[in-house]
Amino acid sequence: MKDEPVLEVTGLSAGYGAVLAIREISLRVGAQDVVCLLGPNGAGKTTTLRALVGLISAAAGEIRFNGRSIRGSSTERLVKQGLVMVPEGREVLATMSVQENLELGAYVRSDGEVSRDLERMFELFPVLRERRHLAAGNLSGGEQQMLAIGRALMARPQLLLLDEPSLGLAPLLVQQVFEVLGEIKRQGLPILLVEQNTRKALEIADYGFVIRNGSIVREGPAAELKHDRQLVEAYLA
Ligand SMILES: Nc1ncnc2c1ncn2[C@@H]1O[C@H](COP(=O)(O)OP(=O)(O)O)[C@@H](O)[C@H]1O
Ligand SMILES: [Mg+2]
Structure with missing residues (x-):
């Protein structure tokens, strides 16, 4: 991990109503790292991400993004600051066109470079260019x-x-998604990746955390976790 983490989470607890789904989670993402958060269904992975982006409030703990405390910030504000989540189940706007969905992603921005970025997206995802008006x-x-x-x-x-x-994607499409993530990584953007596909996640990640029953039970360099057959087989999707 590099010196100054982009994300530093300490003792984060959160849940639904009075029930805590995650307890005292601590994790870090280094400035150019891909970090994966692994664990079985129901372990608290989605809850962790939702708490990070302010979709549910934290019951305890500290979240620092680029060195600043962000606990309690609204999701919209966090998107403006550059903390952006791709939710489980995708949630694209079904009746709007592909291009409109992409443009909506830029709604928080006030610079004049949206059309240039749209072009970059079509380069990264050629299939979206073909389907832009669908x-x-x-x-x-x-x-x-x-x-x-x-x-x-x-x-x-x-x-x-x-x-x-x-x-839920077929193997060939899983491969394509991970290729795109590899390209994003090469461009230097840090990623916090939640996955049940342990093997693929550890191939791309620099570092990994394992969550079970709402707590981090293990962490280490991806190269180390990858060689733990029990871990890889336990959660293989
Ligand atoms: N909206 C919700 N209301 C109440 N409990 C929830 C809600 N969403 C998730 N949970 C519970 O929180 C725990 C963690 O769920 P989740 O974070 O979705 O796990 P994962 O993403 O690792 O599969 C589970 O026990 C789940 O049943
Ligand atoms: Mg989930």
Whole structure:
């Protein structure tokens, strides 16, 4: 990990009503790192991401983004600051066109470079250029995932949070999603990646955390976790 983390989470607890779904989570994402958060279904991965982006409030703990405390900030404000999540299940706007979905991703920005970034997205995802005028609901699952990632990139994030981008996709499309993530990584954007596909996640990640029953039970360099057969097989999607 590099010296100055882009994200530093300490003792974060959060949940639904009076029930805590995550307890005293601590994790870091280095400035150019891909960090994965692994764990079985129901472990608290989505809850962690939701608490980070202010969709649910934290019951305890500290969240620092680029050195500043962000606990209690609104989701919209965090998007403006560059903390952007691609939610589980994609959630593209089905009746709007592919291009409109991408443009919506840039709604928080006030610079004049949206059309240039749109072009960059079409370079990163050639299939979206072909389908730019189609309603997003007519895309395949894999294409919708690409669109959801592209829409998040249109906000010009400084950290990208991804919630199970490969979930429900056929193997070839899983491969394509991870290729795109590899390209994003090469461009130097840090990523916090939630995945049940442990093997693929550890291939791309620099570092990993394992969550179970709402607590971090293990962490280490991806190269180390990758060689733990028990870990890889336990959560292999
Ligand atoms: N909206 C909700 N209301 C109440 N409990 C929830 C809600 N969403 C998730 N939970 C519970 O919180 C725990 C963690 O869920 P979640 O963060 O979605 O896990 P993961 O993303 O790792 O599969 C689970 O026990 C789940 O049942
Ligand atoms: Mg989840």
